[in-house]
Amino acid sequence: MRYTxxxxNWVMYDVGNSALVLLSTSVVPIYFNAINTGASSAELVTAWANAQTIASLVVALLMPILGSIxxxxxxxxxxFIGSFFTGLVLCFAQALPMGALPFLVIYVLCTIGLNSSMTFYDAMLCDITDDxxxxxxxxxGYAWGYVGSTxxxxxxLALIFLGPSLLGLETLVCTRLSFVITGIWWLAFTLPLIRTYRQRYAKERRPNQTAASIVAETFVGLKGTVRAILSNRALLVFMIAFFFYIDGVHTVIAMATSYGSALGxxxxxxxxALLVTQFVxxxxxxxxxxxxxxxGTLKMITIAVLAYVGIVTFAAFFLQSAVxxxxxxxxxxxxxxxxxxxxRSYFGRLIPKDRANEYYGFFDIFGRYASVMGTLLVSVVTSLTHDPSLGVLxxxxxxxxxxxxxxxxxxxxGAAV
Structure with a gap:
């Protein structure tokens, strides 16, 4: 297929932000474990799960309101630009030497900026292409994001593993520099989208409409959107299904490296291994x-969810070694x-295009609260049982x-399949 x-340019933003996502799910948990000396494996998994939970919760609370505006x-x-640059600045800030707690706070704020920008980015899908x-x-977008981020x-990785011997730098210093490399990459692949994007579907402003009236109208509109979602049975059932199944997807992504590191x-x-994930x-x-x-889109989603049930079971019962x-x-x-x-695309076909951000904000609520529930569930079960495997299961x-x-x-x- 030939792209416009x-x-x-929209696809290229996935290439840019996926670099930070990959770094955050692979190197960052290991780096956090390295600077958080003296903590047990259960404490490390719990701390990381709590960080993911807080970041997801904040985004879930903000996005419907900001999306409507x-x-x-x-x-x-x-x-989009505001959330992107917030995440970018905090990505660079993680390169500063600091203790485990300050680093975790900056990581959470950076993740909020990143995930907020991705919600606005998802809503752009309705503007840049057709059903x-x-x-x-x-x-x-996801495919090129995976391979481009590598x-x-x-x-x-070359800097982290070869920097100590070739450059005489400590491994932790090389790891911090990786945030700089990733931030530059993210910026480079975001600028084309910023320059060329035009909002195709939008709610029109009234003449001389003030910011206060926009905010007031936003809250009124949110009530109407909630009623519209509740009355659209197919959309509601899909959002509930998404709430549950995306939990497994996000939790596996967020916790895999931390879990593997805790297992030794x-x-x-x-x-x-996670690099291979990108190429696959x-x-x-x-x-x-x-x-x-x-x-059919719905059939392919269902197959993937069933496969993830098997993946989680495998991780809980059989994951012990690098193999x-x-x-x-x-x-x-x-x-x-x-x-x-x-x-993302199935949801985009079910919603009104001129309220895409608002609907994707609610979509994000379901996705982020699922992430909150998943990571919180892992945290609670692991803390109670002192067994990370049961938390994953x-x-x-x-x-x-x-x-x-x-x-x-x-x-x-009537459900689109």
Missing amino acids: RLER ADFAGNKIKF ERMDAVSSS IPFMLC IDSSQLIL AFPSAIIYGRLAGRV EFWILAILVGLFQGGVQALS SIGILLMLGFVMLVKLSRMP
């Missing part, structure tokens, strides 16, 4: 987008991009609930 210039003509790009191309464009990531798996093995996910996401056009972690990384790569991309229940709701949705008349 705007579609291509961003739906007014000309606002979407402003909110028939959404699956393919959304899948390409370039700065490999530079960071060598950090180099963890990082290289590249063709898998594209193939998922093409299969969705043949057998099993490599298997886990490959399995995640096969389904991760597909389920995320198709969820507990999210399988949520995945199964999501699967059941998707099956129910597929049987509803």
